[in-house]
Amino acid sequence: MAETSGASGASIELEHLTKRYPGAPEPAVDSVSMEIKAGETVIFVGPSGCGKSTTLKMINRLIEPTGGRIRINGEDVTDIDPVKLRRKVGYAIQSAGLFPHMTVAQNIALVPRMIGWGKGRIGDRVEELLDLVGLDPGEFHGRYPRQLSGGQQQRVGVARALAADPPVLLMDEPFGAVDPITRDHLQDELIRLQRELHKTIVFVTHDFDEAIKLGDRIAVLRERSHIAQFDTPEAILTNPADDFVSGFVGAGAALKRLNLTRVRDVEITDYPTVTVDDPLQEIFTKLRASGTNEVLLLDRRGRPYKWLRRGDMMRAKGSLARAGTLVSDTVTRDATLRDALEAVLTDSAGRVAVTGGRGEYTGVVDMETLMNSVHELLEADRLEAMEHQHQLEEIRADRTHAEQEGADGGGRKA
Structure with missing residues (x-):
């Protein structure tokens, strides 16, 4: 993977940020104040129409x-x-927003070319950047957006947003x-x-699970972007500020905490x-020697192909050609336990x-490992509740004691 040694994040301060539209009885965004640290990923989450995208778009005006x-x-x-x-602030949106008449390379090069x-x-x-977002430069450089899958288009959209190495990256429901x-x-x-x-990322979503997974801190927004709670995912899951925030957390807070633990934090086992x-004979030999009664077949790029x-x-x-079962899904080390x-x-x-940045095989994680982690989380929640x-x-005991002492003192005075 290419080394990246560019600008890291910048702090962002919003001070009484407001947006009023002519003729509207209320402001769309009403006096939002917030400090975002350099290098932090902050998620805006809230119901449709609460002003989260409007607040985001005001940051790059x-x-x-x-x-x-x-x-x-x-x-x-x-x-x-x-x-x-806007040339200093990267911006990625839903459906990537690539220019269809430009190649992948031309789309990514847009802002660097504009700034000379x-x-x-x-x-x-x-x-x-293509290397960084996991797309082979030789394969994708000259393709047009219509020749890419939705996921590949989003990767190109992120690459374009990062092209001029901005310290701030704004993302408006980019994976929706x-x-x-x-x-x-x-x-x-x-x-x-x-x-x-280590960019500063401000990311808008309506999906609370996505917010938990991605955010260093989450801003839960009410109507007109009023901040209901601005805190870490752990703090919001364990101590929601009010009923509105509790509604976002929903049932199963302990299981939602599976979004806070990564695959890299648990035991990844090697597999034959x-x-x-x-040669087929070598495959038979490995199968016979396998304690699991199966082996994982890798393609020529070392990616999981068949069990x-x-x-x-x-x-x-x-x-x-006819043997085995195609690998239907994989996870990366950065995937959550959920x-x-x-x-x-x-x-x-x-x-x-489990795969690496280019889809190459790095190991396997199994049900037993995951269930042990779930039990640990539930036990931690139980101890915390106790x-x-x-x-x-x-x-309560201190309050009762103080009230009794007060009553006794009052009686003596009398």
């Missing part, structure tokens, strides 16, 4: 505020040229239009990218593997292959 200030790294950007501001980068520097940057499996993989990719790049180029069992090979008369659990539950053998109950009882 795609929508002009009617009141308040915006500071990026301490600089007040409320009055500077909005076009210049040289041809050689642009070419290097396009290649670096793709299927659930692709969405999970794109979320994992964003987590991996952020661990490498063979490749499509291995092979002894019976499969016998029935298919030794031909790899993603892994869903993948394992849909697999009859109760395991899922501790909370104990603290409440102590507070």
Whole structure:
């Protein structure tokens, strides 16, 4: 993977940010104040029409505020040229928003070309970014958006948003239009990218599970972008501020915490593997030696391709073309335990292959490992609830004691 050594994140301060539309009785966004730290991923989550996208778009002034200030790294950007501001702030939207008449490379090169980068520097940057988002530069450089899947288009959209190496990346429901499996993989990719790049990311979603998975902090917004709670995912799950926030958390807070633990945090086991180029006799030998009664067949790029069992090979008369079961799903090390659990539950053998940044095999995680983690989370929740109950009882006892002392003191005075 290409090394990236560009600008890391910038702090963002919103001070009484307001948007009023002519003729509307109430402001769409009403005096929002918020501080976002450099390198932090902050998620805006709230019901449809609450003003979260409007608030996001005011940060790069795609929508002009009617009141308040915006500071990026301490600089007040409320009055500077909005076009210049937008070139310094990456922006990714739902359905990628790629220009259909431009190739992948031309789409990514758009902002660097506008700000005057040289041809050689642009070419290097396009290649670096395609590599970074897990697309082979040789394969995708000259393709047009219509030749890409929805997930590939979103990857190109993220690459384009990062092209001029902005410190701030704004993302407006960028994964909302793709299927659930692709969405999970794109979320994992964003987590991996952020661990490498340390940008400041402000991300809008209506999906609370996505917010938990991606956010360092979550801003739960009511109507007119009033902040109901702005805190870490753990704090919101365990101590929602009020009934409105509790409604977003919903039932099963302990299970939602599976979105806070990554596959890389649990034991990833190695598994017997063979490749499509291995001689059949060697594959039979590995199958016989396998304590699991199956091996994982990898393609020529080292990616999981098929699960092979002894019976499969016998029935298919030794031909790899007809043998085995295609790998239907994989997870990355940045996937959450919830993603892994869903993948394992849909697999009859109760395991899922774990892959690296380019889809290459790195190991397997199984049902037993995941269930142990679920039990640990539930036990931690139970202990936390007991501790909370104990603290409440102590507070009540102290209050009762104080009231008794007060009554005794009053009696003596009399």
